[in-house]
Amino acid sequence: MTQTFKALVVSETPEGKFSTSILSRKPDELPQNETLIKVKFSSLNYKDALSASGNKGVTRYYPHTPGIDAAGVVVSCITGNFKPGDEVIVTGYDLGMNTPGGFGEYISVPSGWVVPLPEQLSLEESMILGTAGFTAALSLYHLLRCGQSPSDGPVLVTGATGGVGSLAVALLANAGFEVIASTGKLSQYEYLYMLGATTILSRDVTDDQSKRALLKARWAGAVDTVGGNTLATVLKACKMHGNVACCGNVQSPELHTTVFPFILNGITLIGVNSADTPMQLRTSIWKRLATSWKIDKLHSICRLVNLEELPLMIDEMLNGKITGRIVLKHD
Ligand SMILES: NC(=O)c1ccc[n+]([C@@H]2O[C@H](COP(=O)([O-])OP(=O)(O)OC[C@H]3O[C@@H](n4cnc5c(N)ncnc54)[C@H](OP(=O)(O)O)[C@@H]3O)[C@@H](O)[C@H]2O)c1
The missing domain is CATH 3.40.50.720 (NAD(P)-binding Rossmann-like Domain)
Structure with a gap:
């Protein structure tokens, strides 16, 4: 288990302004939820851009790590629903809103939020979709x-x-x-x-x-x-x-x-409310995205970025300038 990990953290200044920095975090700073996941990929959504710019309708408390999407590998799961090494997707619920999200290298979430990665989809493809x-x-x-x-x-x-x-x-x-x-x-x-x-x-x-x-x-x-x-x-x-x-x-x-x-x-x-989609419908939609609805041009609509490049992408998204999908690849 890692001693520290990197995360993009949004902080509020005493003057009520918001700034982003990449900080080193410890796993015990995450909420004590049931499933610990090593995040391999995340993606940028409009809600993340709002959270990163201090929109309190999305995120009430700062400092905070946005990222409403995460795809990665289970490290531990105390409910037994998942075993270490399982590849999984988490999107929506409270992830990245008031729960530290996929812009950090680890997330800790309730196991009821976790979707097994469908066989026909890679972790990267799941986040091009996100x-x-x-x-x-x-x-x-x-x-x-x-x-x-x-x-x-x-x-x-x-x-x-x-x-x-x-x-x-x-x-x-x-x-x-x-x-x-x-x-x-x-x-x-x-x-x-x-x-x-x-x-x-x-x-x-x-x-x-x-x-x-x-x-x-x-x-x-x-x-x-x-x-x-x-x-x-x-x-x-x-x-x-x-x-x-x-x-x-x-x-x-x-x-x-x-x-x-x-x-x-x-x-x-x-x-249409994606964040709170019930698990049965959620898994069935992900299965379709991996099979009968699979998009073969996924890689041509995506730009892969690292944590350092993310703040610029957030500004571009707020200005309506993004075309396609921005996918975050953790080191
Ligand atoms: N209901 C849900 O569950 C759910 C889930 C995900 C996202 N959303 C919402 O869906 C929206 C899109 O999210 P996204 O992640 O796709 O964002 P996005 O990648 O930033 O796309 C938004 C697009 O809207 C167009 N646009 C931007 N500003 C505009 C304006 N002032 N007037 C008209 N069109 C404008 C632009 O496309 P063009 O340049 O091509 O016009 C822009 O690329 C957001 O409001 C987000 O909160 C909702």
């Missing part, structure tokens, strides 16, 4: 559960070059859907076509300013990672009886809409 891929897959699962079918017409993905967006484009295309990608980065059209998008729209088109209650139907369903007026626009321009999975709020957490998309067009608005 919470972003899991959320995109959960969105697809809910769309299908509500009856969305490729024959209904194209499905829109907003924030398409982001982590959830990129993986939603790829998963929907793999599942046979025609995919419209909405992006603020029109220069990334080759990337979006490579993932399987067939049409690319400027972000302005999905952020309608006309104040009309309904718009001409342009898509048959959607995965929205943006929220705010974009989600309102997505609802207004969705074809009758379409399904819209709502999973993000990078534009705004507010939603101003009339009831007309629902009572005149029969639109279903689906809430």
Whole structure:
């Protein structure tokens, strides 16, 4: 067992500002939970960028180590659910929020948070997916559960070059859907076509300013990672009886809409919460991601970074500049 390990630590100054540093920690500084895991890979999600910049809606107490995703090897598990050496994934629950997360080389978590790594997935691939891929897959699962079918017409993905967006484009295309990608980065059209998008729209088109209650139907369903007026626009321009999975709020957490998309067009608005997904559904989604929903282009959407490079990536994410997934590889 290691004497010390490295972790990215976010601290609050007396003036209420936040700074990050890479510190040496001791295993006994971790919470005394049931399962100790040596983290091999983590990944950067929008929630981590919020935690690292002092968002108290995500993390109440500092100093803190973010990282809502971790993939690694079990060191010990007092419940016996896992044995030393087992390869596992932990995403969501409280990891990286108020429980020290995957931006440290070790985590200590309840065994009920731990998912065995599916056989057909490597630790690295599991973190290229991470919470972003899991959320995109959960969105697809809910769309299908509500009856969305490729024959209904194209499905829109907003924030398409982001982590959830990129993986939603790829998963929907793999599942046979025609995919419209909405992006603020029109220069990334080759990337979006490579993932399987067939049409690319400027972000302005999905952020309608006309104040009309309904718009001409342009898509048959959607995965929205943006929220705010974009989600309102997505609802207004969705074809009758379409399904819209709502999973993000990078534009705004507010939603101003009339009831007309629902009572005149029969639109279903689906809430997606990845962090608290029950274990049975969680393991079944991970199994699909490793088999029938497996994305063969995973490595082409990922940039591997080390702990030292992470703070710059966090700034870029807060400025909406990231394309694809940032994966942290511990030494
Ligand atoms: N519900 C859940 O369980 C769950 C799980 C994971 C993530 N999320 C949420 O999903 C959202 C995306 O997360 P992520 O990790 O994919 O983040 P990300 O990688 O930073 O992607 C966000 C993307 O949104 C677009 N964007 C950024 N600022 C925008 C703005 N002001 N207006 C419109 N579009 C903007 C950009 O894509 P383009 O340049 O292509 O437009 C950006 O790449 C976040 O709100 C996150 O909290 C929710």
